[in-house]
Amino acid sequence: MSKPEKLIENGIRLDGRKPDELRPIKIQVGVLNRADGSCYFEFGGNKVIAAVYGPREVHPRHMQKSNSAVVRYRYNMASFSVEDRKRPGPDRRSIEVSKVSREALEPVIFQEYFPRSAIDIFVEVLQADAGTRTAGINAASIALADAGIPMKSLISACAVGKIDDTLVLDLNKDEDNYGQADMPIAMTPDGRITLIQMDGNLKKDEFKEAIEMAKTGCMAIHEMQKAALMEKYSSQIEGENNE
Amino acid sequence: MDKKLVIPGEFLSDDPLLADEGTYVEDNKVFSTVFGIASFKNHVRVVPLSGKYIPKPGDLIIGVIKEVTYSNWIVDIRSPYDGLLHISEFPRRIENDEMSKYLKMGDSIMTLVSDVDANMKVELTLNDQRLRPIKEGRMIEVTPSKVPRFIGRSGSMIAMLKNETKCNIFIGQNGRIWITGRDNEMELAIKSLLKIERETHISGLTDRVTRFLKEQKGEKVQEKEPEKKEENIEEDKEKKESEGILDELLGNEK
Amino acid sequence: MSNEIIAELRKDYIYNLMIKGEREDGRAFDQYRNLVIETNVINKAEGSARVKLGDTHVVVGVKIQPGIPFPDTPDQGVIITNLELIPLASPVFESGPPREDAIELARVVDRGIRESRCVDLSKLCVIPGEKVWMVFIDVHVLDDGGNIMDAASFGAVAALLTAKLPAKRYDIGEDAPVPMRNVPVSITAVEISGSIMLDPSLDEQSIAGTKLTVTSNQEGEVSAMQKSGVQPLTTEQINYIVDIAIEKGNEIRDKFLVI
Numbered sequence: 001m002s003k004p005e006k007l008i009e010n011g012i013r014l015d016g017r018k019p020d021e022l023r024p025i026k027i028q029v030g031v032l033n034r035a036d037g038s039c040y041f042e043f044g045g046n047k048v049i050a051a052v053y054g055p056r057e058v059h060p061r062h063m064q065k066s067n068s069a070v071v072r073y074r075y076n077m078a079s080f081s082v083e084d085r086k087r088p089g090p091d092r093r094s095i096e097v098s099k100v101s102r103e104a105l106e107p108v109i110f111q112e113y114f115p116r117s118a119i120d121i122f123v124e125v126l127q128a129d130a131g132t133r134t135a136g137i138n139a140a141s142i143a144l145a146d147a148g149i150p151m152k153s154l155i156s157a158c159a160v161g162k163i164d165d166t167l168v169l170d171l172n173k174d175e176d177n178y179g180q181a182d183m184p185i186a187m188t189p190d191g192r193i194t195l196i197q198m199d200g201n202l203k204k205d206e207f208k209e210a211i212e213m214a215k216t217g218c219m220a221i222h223e224m225q226k227a228a229l230m231e232k233y234s235s236q237i238e239g240e241n242n243e
Numbered sequence: 244m245d246k247k248l249v250i251p252g253e254f255l256s257d258d259p260l261l262a263d264e265g266t267y268v269e270d271n272k273v274f275s276t277v278f279g280i281a282s283f284k285n286h287v288r289v290v291p292l293s294g295k296y297i298p299k300p301g302d303l304i305i306g307v308i309k310e311v312t313y314s315n316w317i318v319d320i321r322s323p324y325d326g327l328l329h330i331s332e333f334p335r336r337i338e339n340d341e342m343s344k345y346l347k348m349g350d351s352i353m354t355l356v357s358d359v360d361a362n363m364k365v366e367l368t369l370n371d372q373r374l375r376p377i378k379e380g381r382m383i384e385v386t387p388s389k390v391p392r393f394i395g396r397s398g399s400m401i402a403m404l405k406n407e408t409k410c411n412i413f414i415g416q417n418g419r420i421w422i423t424g425r426d427n428e429m430e431l432a433i434k435s436l437l438k439i440e441r442e443t444h445i446s447g448l449t450d451r452v453t454r455f456l457k458e459q460k461g462e463k464v465q466e467k468e469p470e471k472k473e474e475n476i477e478e479d480k481e482k483k484e485s486e487g488i489l490d491e492l493l494g495n496e497k
Numbered sequence: 498m499s500n501e502i503i504a505e506l507r508k509d510y511i512y513n514l515m516i517k518g519e520r521e522d523g524r525a526f527d528q529y530r531n532l533v534i535e536t537n538v539i540n541k542a543e544g545s546a547r548v549k550l551g552d553t554h555v556v557v558g559v560k561i562q563p564g565i566p567f568p569d570t571p572d573q574g575v576i577i578t579n580l581e582l583i584p585l586a587s588p589v590f591e592s593g594p595p596r597e598d599a600i601e602l603a604r605v606v607d608r609g610i611r612e613s614r615c616v617d618l619s620k621l622c623v624i625p626g627e628k629v630w631m632v633f634i635d636v637h638v639l640d641d642g643g644n645i646m647d648a649a650s651f652g653a654v655a656a657l658l659t660a661k662l663p664a665k666r667y668d669i670g671e672d673a674p675v676p677m678r679n680v681p682v683s684i685t686a687v688e689i690s691g692s693i694m695l696d697p698s699l700d701e702q703s704i705a706g707t708k709l710t711v712t713s714n715q716e717g718e719v720s721a722m723q724k725s726g727v728q729p730l731t732t733e734q735i736n737y738i739v740d741i742a743i744e745k746g747n748e749i750r751d752k753f754l755v756i
């Protein structure tokens with residue numbers, strides 16, 4: 001699709017959203033059998049699945065830390081997740097995304113509880129539509145809780161950007177491609193930022209406003225993450241009552 | 244409120260002195276570390292709904308032999324940490340080259356955690372008269388943090404299960420459960436155990452499982468017993484339960 | 498690859514059941530677990546399928562792009578099958594380039610599709626010698642509950658059956674379905690102490706002496722076969738498996754994989 005003339009008109013974006021509106025989110029907890037914790041997360045057109053294994057033995061041995069768990073994060077995009085088929089295997093982008101995503105989650109994990117072990121987080125993108133890294137972090141956070149990993153809190157993430165000189169929350173693919181700035185952010189529920197990246201062009205006060213917008217977005221996502229976890233157990237209760 | 248489902252980071256209390264397992268303190272407030280059931284009687288603690296087994300000295304567990312080295316058996320104890328069973332901890336004096344003859348890869352053992360050091364080196368022993376060799380029967384795995392529920396207040400749940408199914412049931416702290424008995428009775432015991440695993444977070448569990456067992460056996464379901472009242476105060480006894488587990492496993496009351 | 502240890506107790510239990518003619522989940526020896534196949538699940542792929550076979554869960558995406566034909570087949574399209582045993586799917590899968598298990602699975606799935614000639618490669622030609630359609634089949638295993646082979650194969654075929662050549666996007670004409678001539682179905686059996694069981698669960702697979710996969714089409718023609726594992730098989734066993742694979746293949750084809 002070639003660049004549309006306007007990305008936002010009369011306060012309405014091309015996909016019908018208002019500037020501060022998130023795309024629809026669908027969350028399923030505990031979708032995988034073999035993993036210790038897992039989460040399927042849909043964020044607009046993004047479909048990602050996160051799995052957590054751990055704490056478990058570290059392979060290779062030399063990577064273990066004597067006084068804490070080692071946290072590893074592997075973000076990977078399936079070949080069929082994007083328009084032009086991606087060759088399988090890690091590329092430079094996925095290695096960078098893996099690193100910053102891991103750094104987004106590490107601060108809240110009580111790693112020191114599990115010396116000489118590994119906490120492995122895997123995020124697979126099955127379908128991509130801008131915002132896969134934030135979708136991945138949101139899913140990983142839930143998967144960690146599902147696995148019983150002790151944490152200070154969940155981490156919630158979303159992106160803020162600028163299109164046609166307007167700040168908007170949660171960019172979709174076209175907005176990301178043709179917009180003026182894209183800033184993914186991850187934070188704790190009390191607003192401490194664990195991931196922030198930016199490419200584009202933002203003036204100082206735009207930047208400050210963007211952070212506030214991201215905070216609102218992340219708070220909303222945190223509520224949904226919490227609800228999804230609760231839902232996993234309450235649906236079980238209902239099922240049992242009907243027995 | 245007595246019990247509540249909570250997520251990591253959820254606020255629990257203003258009093259840091261009450262903080263117990265599954266919580267952390269920050270800014271003089273108590274928060275949950277895990278996704279689990281928070282209980283507020285006396286202390287504030289959260290029991291996680293999932294999670295790995297972390298060994299502690301004194302735990303009676305079930306291990307599976309992974310590897311036989313020159314003087315140690317390396318035992319899978321369902322934890323990020325392997326257990327080490329030294330040849331000297333075998334109840335008989337045997338030679339190093341006989342080790343596989345007595346315990347080989349794939350064998351299951353009931354064993355006692357004798358020590359866990361700061362590096363999480365886990366030492367096991369077979370020198371304890373409570374321990375039995377596991378040669379027959381069936382084994383299932385449940386979430387380790389739920390083990391107290393399987394045992395029940397003062398061993399009530401496990402006693403009821405043994406009674407209703409006529410099986411012998413041993414519940415390891417690491418969430419492995421060994422059952423022996425007749426085929427169809429073991430099947431019944433396992434169904435009940437899996438039911439408990441699914442429903443630990445719902446109160447009135449002992450009652451429901453008893454009912455379930457009787458229905459499965461085609462017996463008439465009993466009227467509600469005074470047991471019901473005990474369910475409400477079950478939770479504050481849970482702490483005492485986990486201290487008294489060894490006794491319960493033996494079937495002795497101290 | 499670190500293999501998980503299966504307790505002898507568990508093996509004994511499965512053997513004892515087998516002697517009585519039973520399986521742990523109550524299935525008959527020739528019965529498949531619950532199978533669910535959904536197609537068109539990935540909008541960025543030209544064809545896709547999501548397969549749940551018991552506890553095994555795979556997603557297959559078919560990406561189709563124009564490309565240059567191989568010099569020895571200038572007027573034929575190209576099929577390339579790839580399979581990832583990603584570490585997300587099992588505690589024993591490791592990160593890194595595909596190793597022998599993943600490669601074997603990919604090649605057997607590929608063989609079943611290629612040798613059955615189910616896709617008419619000559620109809621994938623755009624400009625002979627210059628431009629043909631390249632069909633990439635990517636199998637992403639999400640959860641290993643045993644018998645990834647069949648789940649992957651069902652998924653690949655289901656994805657192909659519902660895939661469209663994206664001609665419009667490349668200004669080659671109108672979009673059209675991938676030309677499929679027949680439907681290969683892969684059936685995997687394991688041998689455990691002389692007994693043959695279909696669609697092994699994870700534990701059955703670990704305990705089995707050997708595995709045999711047979712892929713057949715609706716004419717009852719066998720297009721691919723693969724024995725995987727160490728234990729030998731007798732001619733009788735192999736013949737039996739071929740017969741039952743054709744029969745079972747028809748059952749599954751009629752129910753799930755109709756052109």
